[in-house]
Amino acid sequence: GRYRLSRGLNVRNAESIVIEGADAVNTILDISEGEGACINLSGGNDVTLRNFTMVGHSGFAERDQCGILRTLGSSYFWGFGAKGCNAVSIGSTQRVLVENCHGRRMATECFVSGSRSRGTAEKPNDAHCKQTTYLRCSAIDCGRNAFNDVMCGSENTSVLNCRIVDVGGCAWEGASRFVRFQGNYVRNAGTVAMGNLGPANHDETFPELGAGQHIIADNVFESVVPYGGCAVRAAVGATQVLITNNLFVNFGSSAVNISGRSDPTHYPTATATIAGNLFDMTEIDEKSTARIAVDVSGANVIVSNNQIYVRGECDPQVTAIKLLEPAVNLNIHNNLIRNCGVGILAGRGAATVTEVVDERTFALGS
Numbered sequence: 001g002r003y004r005l006s007r008g009l010n011v012r013n014a015e016s017i018v019i020e021g022a023d024a025v026n027t028i029l030d031i032s033e034g035e036g037a038c039i040n041l042s043g044g045n046d047v048t049l050r051n052f053t054m055v056g057h058s059g060f061a062e063r064d065q066c067g068i069l070r071t072l073g074s075s076y077f078w079g080f081g082a083k084g085c086n087a088v089s090i091g092s093t094q095r096v097l098v099e100n101c102h103g104r105r106m107a108t109e110c111f112v113s114g115s116r117s118r119g120t121a122e123k124p125n126d127a128h129c130k131q132t133t134y135l136r137c138s139a140i141d142c143g144r145n146a147f148n149d150v151m152c153g154s155e156n157t158s159v160l161n162c163r164i165v166d167v168g169g170c171a172w173e174g175a176s177r178f179v180r181f182q183g184n185y186v187r188n189a190g191t192v193a194m195g196n197l198g199p200a201n202h203d204e205t206f207p208e209l210g211a212g213q214h215i216i217a218d219n220v221f222e223s224v225v226p227y228g229g230c231a232v233r234a235a236v237g238a239t240q241v242l243i244t245n246n247l248f249v250n251f252g253s254s255a256v257n258i259s260g261r262s263d264p265t266h267y268p269t270a271t272a273t274i275a276g277n278l279f280d281m282t283e284i285d286e287k288s289t290a291r292i293a294v295d296v297s298g299a300n301v302i303v304s305n306n307q308i309y310v311r312g313e314c315d316p317q318v319t320a321i322k323l324l325e326p327a328v329n330l331n332i333h334n335n336l337i338r339n340c341g342v343g344i345l346a347g348r349g350a351a352t353v354t355e356v357v358d359e360r361t362f363a364l365g366s
Helices: 060-066
Strands: 002-004 009-020 028-030 036-055 068-070 076-078 085-091 095-104 111-114 131-135 138-142 147-149 157-160 163-174 179-182 185-195 214-217 220-222 230-235 239-244 247-249 254-258 270-275 278-280 291-296 299-304 307-309 315-324 330-333 336-338 340-347 353-358 361-364
Touching: 060 163, 085 095, 095 111, 163 179, 185 214, 254 270, 291 299, 315 330, 336 340
Parallel strands: 002 028, 009 036, 028 036, 036 085, 036 095, 085 111, 095 131, 095 138, 111 147, 131 157, 138 163, 147 163, 157 179, 163 185, 179 214, 185 220, 185 230, 214 239, 220 247, 230 254, 239 270, 247 278, 254 291, 270 299, 278 307, 291 315, 299 330, 307 336, 315 340
Antiparallel strands: 068 076, 353 361
8 A cells, every 4th residue: 555654664673574565566655745764774683675665755856955055154054954755774784685665756865774883803893784785676766865875884785786767866875895786777867976984984994994895887877977977986985996897878977987086084095996898978969068988096996898989970078088196006908999089098186285384295275
């Protein structure tokens, strides 16, 4: 049946529980006049959610209202904070399977997880997210993110064979460890964003364990990116990233970015392989805009065995591979590039110097 919710369903400290609908077509949790997560998991272990469709109140057309709103007397405010809704929210539940569950018109992250850290060898914490799997799910017509791990404490999250279409925020955003984003279809959705490890979402285990480790493989990306500037990005702290065997179809936006930009409050990004991908950068709409297939400014990156091309006439707006400082230790080989305005472009990084501290140190501007 269809269930109209003013608030979500809370499951606290579960022990081996299954919440299952009859099927995803006829079992609908409708929070369009309420707020919060349709299903909220807090603590516990071994939870399975299966066969639901969950409907919120803010779709792709409302993405600007759900996003950053500039304010007088302060910096900004996330619009979804006024009245948010999620499909599923997971907080430090150890093992979760979300199968054949579908989110529509969610104002906040559609599927979101956060967790305490697993701790250190001296102070271990066993009650953290050890495995979260989203299988054959979808996020369609949503105001903000499709899938999200908000803290680096979560481990072993998998987004498998899912469909992400018309999403006004990130298709995936994660600061967590050991993530697989595989076999998914993404169209007209924001960036698969890895990293974002600022002071608020990393812990004392980072120097030893790292975070932001991702495998982005066997996915199809189509059309354009309405939020985030590119389809896949590793930034501020993501390490050990594989971007392999993905297909980019009629791609009118930039595709892959390994960003070396950082600041005193964030870790740098490094160590990635971009290999075996097929970038069809053909613009099928009326206007072609400037875009880059592979953009690298992070260190220790391999770019190999990719095809980057435009069908038909050469498109002067397309740069196949761009390499910028502060990148070091790059290996670029065996890529096939056709009909792009620029094949391989190398350049210096640029910044504004606000203060010269001494002969070897200076402060950057914003």
